[in-house]
Amino acid sequence: xxxxxxKKIRMIKENIFLIVVGALTLxxxxxxxxxxxxxxxxxxxxxxxxxxxxxxxxxxxxxIGPAIVGTLILTITATAIGVPLAFLAGAYAYEFPNSFIxxxxxxxxxxxxxFPTILxxxxxxxxxxxxxxxxxxxxxALALAMILMPYVAVYTEEAxxxxxxxxxxxxxxxxxxxxxxxxxxxxxxxxxGILTGLLxxxxxxxxxxxxxxxxxxxxxxxxPNSLFEPVGSLPLLIYSLVQSPSPEDHKMAWGAAxxxxxxxxxxxxxxxxxxxxxxxx
Amino acid sequence: MKRILAIILGLCLIIPMVSLSGCTDTGTTQTTGGETQTTGGNTQTTGGNTQTTxxxxxxxxxLRTTGASFPKNQIKTWIAKYQKINPNVKIEYQxxxxxxxxxxxxxxxxxxxxxxxxxxxxxxxxxxxxxDQPLQFPEIVGAVVITYNIPEIGNHNLKLSRDVLAGIFxxxxxxxxxxxxxxxxxxxANKLPHKKITVxxxxxxxxxxxxxxxxxxxxxxxWEEKVGSGKLVEWPTDKMERGVGGKGNxxxxxxxxxxxxxxxxxxxxxxxxxxxxxxxxxNRNGKYVIPKDDTIKKAVSGVKSNIPxxxxxxxxxxxxxxDAPSDNAYPIVAxxxxxxxxxxxxxxxxxxxxxxxxxxxxxxxxxxxxxxxxAPGYVGLPQDVANIGLKAAKxxxx
Amino acid sequence: xxxxxxxxxxxxFKIITMPTIFVVFLLFAAVxxxxxxxxxxxxxxxxIDLFTTNVWKATxxxxxxxYGLAAxxxxxxxxxxxxxxxxxxxxxxxxxxxxxxxxxxLKYPLIIxxxxxxxxxxxxxxxxxxxxxxxxxxxxxxxxxxxNFSYIPFFSTxxxxxxxxxxxxVLLAIMVIPFASAIIREAYAMVPKVHxxxxxxxxxxxxxxxxxxxxxxxxxxxxxxILAFGRALGETxxxxxxxGNSFNISYSLFSPGYxxxxxxxNQFGNAELYAYMVPTMYAGGLVLFVVGLIVNLIGLYYLRxxxxxxxx
Numbered sequence: 001x002x003x004x005x006x007k008k009i010r011m012i013k014e015n016i017f018l019i020v021v022g023a024l025t026l027x028x029x030x031x032x033x034x035x036x037x038x039x040x041x042x043x044x045x046x047x048x049x050x051x052x053x054x055x056x057x058x059x060x061x062x063x064i065g066p067a068i069v070g071t072l073i074l075t076i077t078a079t080a081i082g083v084p085l086a087f088l089a090g091a092y093a094y095e096f097p098n099s100f101i102x103x104x105x106x107x108x109x110x111x112x113x114x115f116p117t118i119l120x121x122x123x124x125x126x127x128x129x130x131x132x133x134x135x136x137x138x139x140x141a142l143a144l145a146m147i148l149m150p151y152v153a154v155y156t157e158e159a160x161x162x163x164x165x166x167x168x169x170x171x172x173x174x175x176x177x178x179x180x181x182x183x184x185x186x187x188x189x190x191x192x193g194i195l196t197g198l199l200x201x202x203x204x205x206x207x208x209x210x211x212x213x214x215x216x217x218x219x220x221x222x223x224p225n226s227l228f229e230p231v232g233s234l235p236l237l238i239y240s241l242v243q244s245p246s247p248e249d250h251k252m253a254w255g256a257a258x259x260x261x262x263x264x265x266x267x268x269x270x271x272x273x274x275x276x277x278x279x280x281x
Numbered sequence: 282m283k284r285i286l287a288i289i290l291g292l293c294l295i296i297p298m299v300s301l302s303g304c305t306d307t308g309t310t311q312t313t314g315g316e317t318q319t320t321g322g323n324t325q326t327t328g329g330n331t332q333t334t335x336x337x338x339x340x341x342x343x344l345r346t347t348g349a350s351f352p353k354n355q356i357k358t359w360i361a362k363y364q365k366i367n368p369n370v371k372i373e374y375q376x377x378x379x380x381x382x383x384x385x386x387x388x389x390x391x392x393x394x395x396x397x398x399x400x401x402x403x404x405x406x407x408x409x410x411x412x413d414q415p416l417q418f419p420e421i422v423g424a425v426v427i428t429y430n431i432p433e434i435g436n437h438n439l440k441l442s443r444d445v446l447a448g449i450f451x452x453x454x455x456x457x458x459x460x461x462x463x464x465x466x467x468x469x470a471n472k473l474p475h476k477k478i479t480v481x482x483x484x485x486x487x488x489x490x491x492x493x494x495x496x497x498x499x500x501x502x503x504w505e506e507k508v509g510s511g512k513l514v515e516w517p518t519d520k521m522e523r524g525v526g527g528k529g530n531x532x533x534x535x536x537x538x539x540x541x542x543x544x545x546x547x548x549x550x551x552x553x554x555x556x557x558x559x560x561x562x563x564n565r566n567g568k569y570v571i572p573k574d575d576t577i578k579k580a581v582s583g584v585k586s587n588i589p590x591x592x593x594x595x596x597x598x599x600x601x602x603x604d605a606p607s608d609n610a611y612p613i614v615a616x617x618x619x620x621x622x623x624x625x626x627x628x629x630x631x632x633x634x635x636x637x638x639x640x641x642x643x644x645x646x647x648x649x650x651x652x653x654x655x656a657p658g659y660v661g662l663p664q665d666v667a668n669i670g671l672k673a674a675k676x677x678x679x
Numbered sequence: 680x681x682x683x684x685x686x687x688x689x690x691x692f693k694i695i696t697m698p699t700i701f702v703v704f705l706l707f708a709a710v711x712x713x714x715x716x717x718x719x720x721x722x723x724x725x726x727i728d729l730f731t732t733n734v735w736k737a738t739x740x741x742x743x744x745x746y747g748l749a750a751x752x753x754x755x756x757x758x759x760x761x762x763x764x765x766x767x768x769x770x771x772x773x774x775x776x777x778x779x780x781x782x783x784x785l786k787y788p789l790i791i792x793x794x795x796x797x798x799x800x801x802x803x804x805x806x807x808x809x810x811x812x813x814x815x816x817x818x819x820x821x822x823x824x825x826x827n828f829s830y831i832p833f834f835s836t837x838x839x840x841x842x843x844x845x846x847x848x849v850l851l852a853i854m855v856i857p858f859a860s861a862i863i864r865e866a867y868a869m870v871p872k873v874h875x876x877x878x879x880x881x882x883x884x885x886x887x888x889x890x891x892x893x894x895x896x897x898x899x900x901x902x903x904x905i906l907a908f909g910r911a912l913g914e915t916x917x918x919x920x921x922x923g924n925s926f927n928i929s930y931s932l933f934s935p936g937y938x939x940x941x942x943x944x945n946q947f948g949n950a951e952l953y954a955y956m957v958p959t960m961y962a963g964g965l966v967l968f969v970v971g972l973i974v975n976l977i978g979l980y981y982l983r984x985x986x987x988x989x990x991x
Contacts, residue, residue, distance in 0.1 A: 010884050017889070021775050024769050024772025025772060028856050029796075032792055035799070035803060038807060038811055058371070085703070089696070089700060089703050092700050104704075107979070108704065111707075111972060111975055112707065114975045115971070116912065116968070116971060118915040122960070122961070123713055125947075135390055178691065178692040182692060200798065207798075207799070208801075210801075220373065230345065230373075235916075242920060243920070244532075245532075245535040246531070246555070249531075250810070257802075260803065261803060264798070264800060272791050272795075379949075380948070380949025383949075384948070477837060479840065511738050513953075516926075519927050522836050524925050525924065525935045536840060540839055543840070
């Protein structure tokens with residue numbers, strides 16, 4: 001008798017646990033669905049109303065073209081600045097995991113990964129914007145590059161570390177130098193992981209607002225054409241529109257948010273699907 | 282793998298495409314691609330007055346104005362209308378508050394700074410320290426109004442005496458159904474709810490705050506001693522958990538609209554645009570006056586405004602339009618100002634920029650002051666005050 | 680050590696990478712030095728009061744300026760604590776479900792959803808939080824708690840605006856849950872299969888097996904939440920839209936407050952106008968930096984130690 005009851009209790013516990021865990025999962029994922037749903041339902045009408053001009057026109061003509069272009073240019077410039085640095089730093093951390101410099105490089109990179117992004121912005125504002133006397137694309141891109149760099153570096157290091165040692169040994173056995181082994185053999189084999197890190201980093205910085213607050217300046221009435229002049233960006237525009245009281249601005253904000261989510265998901269989902277590995281952000 | 286490469290390739294393609302579409306829209310170049318835009322722009326110099334050039338292959342001049350959000354709706358109207366006449370001048374509006382307006386102007390981060398209250402002497406010396414001469418002059422007149430969100434009374438205009446106004450913002454009057462408020466407003470006395478008053482104020486350094494706190498200091502000894510006036514003050518209600526901050530006038534209105542039983546101070550145009558109620562404030566003559574065009578005009582015409590030379594902007598007194606001694610004058614009225622550089626030796630502006638700025642300022646101070654170019658909630662400058670601005674604009678060196 | 684030896688040590692690889700490593704170190708040092716030197720004038724002027732008092736008197740007369748960062752410091756820590764407390768059960772449940780219970784078909788989409796949420800631009804959380812989450816929390820949850828439980832100090836302030844510690848905490852929790860659960864999931868996957876098989880062989884139910892495994896990965900869970908706390912501390916944009924921006928120190932969940940990062944987002948633009956506000960801002964940044972550094976170092980240290988324990 002007792003034995004059967006005990007088993008039953010265990011099964012009930014099991015089922016309750018399953019329900020609880022399932023419910024928590026639902027609770028964790030629900031916000032994403034609601035966010036996407038509200039952005040689509042509120043943003044779509046704005047975008048449909050103005051049609052194509054919404055993504056090509058300037059702000060006073062009811063479009064967010066300069067902001068989109070600004071975001072793309074900022075992201076590309078930041079990538080161009082940050083990635084070479086990141087790749088080499090990651091390769092170093094991979095090659096010397098036990099030396100003092102190698103170890104501390106890795107720790108530094110991981111700390112920088114968790115750096116509050118607003119602090120990067122105020123740092124760049126202090127050393128670039130104020131001395132230069134102008135908000136600029138360059139300052140914004142530098143701030144973004146500082147955020148991008150540790151991402152790519154850490155991913156590079158991790159991707160390289162996953163390549164079996166035997167390939168490295170093989171390379172040395174063929175008489176390759178260290179540079180050849182790492183840049184030709186290991187890099188090629190870890191290509192996929194490195195690219196993933198790169199793209200995730202890009203997706204991340206393209207949505208950053210805080211580091212641009214006091215560096216990029218904002219430009220929504222004309223298209224950016226100089227590295228040393230202010231530039232606008234989508235997240236920055238959304239942030240300022242959200243703080244406005246007028247319903248028109250809110251409509252623009254939702255429309256811009258929709259464009260932004262589409263860009264983000266457009267980059268993110270294909271990458272994520274193209275590799276069936278568990279990655280962490 | 283290939284997919285990833287394809288995405289990168291795709292990204293690289295999108296950018297020139299989007300920037301291309303941008304070029305065609307602004308009409309700067311023909312559809313020959315992103316490359317030609319920059320080269321074309323650099324080789325061509327602007328020929329003559331910006332006003333005569335329109336829509337041809339002319340370099341676009343970007344100007345930037347940053348600061349006070351008090352005149353936001355007016356500036357946005359001006360920019361929209363001006364850009365229609367001069368498509369080659371693009372003016373970027375940025376908020377940020379009077380504090381940021383002054384700071385960005387000092388650092389050369391903006392072409393035209395905006396500050397509601399006149400620049401203080403110390404800041405003025407800092408500005409002069411750059412080796413250029415700053416010029417300050419009024420651009421428009423606006424009113425600071427008291428607005429509130431009480432669903433029970435909707436858009437009814439509450440009457441607030443000077444004591445009650447100060448009492449609410451200092452925190453002495455805690456509930457909407459306080460006897461002191463009720464007795465002033467017998468018609469809605471029964472509807473006023475027993476709810477705590479939340480004070481919504483600015484979280485950034487603001488000229489609107491400076492005007493309002495200056496007025497409060499004029500009408501209340503207690504306020505003057507406990508809080509004082511300035512672009513940033515310590516709101517007594519914050520420490521009673523009845524204060525919330527919003528960034529810029531827009532942020533304040535946003536918060537007010539989302540917050541039942543709150544009260545806030547802001548510029549008249551915001552309450553007009555958002556269809557919010559405004560309070561009738563007791564003026565110097567003991568009359569309760571609602572802020573609107575003619576009551577503001579009364580305040581302006583009631584006093585002989587004393588605007589110093591643009592080169593000595595710090596000498597201006599914020600208080601001059603406040604608490605005007607006329608029966609129908611709304612008491613919280615103020616000039617809001619532009620800051621530009623005289624541009625000695627092209628220190629801050631290039632020749633083209635200086636030309637464009639001058640042209641814009643001329644337009645603002647002449648055509649811009651006409652009723653058809655004014656946004657609701659603002660009142661044009663008296664002619665003698667506008668002339669001071671024109672004199673300043675004229676002195677900008679190209 | 681002769682010259683040749685040094686030269687041999689410096690092969691091509693090192694020549695190429697060393698400058699970059701130098702740049703990374705330099706950058707890190709530059710940030711530290713920059714924040715210290717920029718913050719110094721304020722620290723020198725106000726001493727420890729800068730961090731322990733709650734005042735914000737800004738005037739253009741430098742002798743009358745007084746600042747104290749207690750309210751933003753408190754707000755940053757309090758909102759992050761709320762976020763982590765809310766995130767703990769959900770993140771653990773999420774990780775367990777994905778690893779143990781989710782049907783194969785659901786497993787992968789769930790992981791992707793979590794990754795998307797971790798990477799979603801914060802301003803998107805901000806716009807959703809300010810326009811949708813805050814009114815919802817205020818009208819449905821805060822009102823209920825206030826009306827029924829206002830005798831509990833946490834719920835004692837009427838939720839008038841909805842902007843405040845709780846709103847910021849909830850929004851932050853939503854943002855850090857995917858991050859924390861990814862760490863837990865990873866740790867979960869690192870548990871050797873033998874353990875699990877052994878447990879099942881003993882005839883345990885899945886619930887009982889999970890309980891054992893969770894206790895086994897406890898250190899990883901702990902470090903996951905420490906790292907999540909660090910991440911919540913630095914979040915700026917989304918928080919500044921829902922925190923209320925008021926210099927106020929309170930336990931009450933519904934009161935408006937400030938965080939260091941939202942203070943910087945709000946006032947850095949005009950700080951230059953006042954003699955000591957910029958140093959004060961940088962001092963706030965320094966606090967954020969140091970607290971974040973300590974928290975992250977602890978988190979990373981525990982995670983690393985646990986990982987090496989498992990793999991040996």
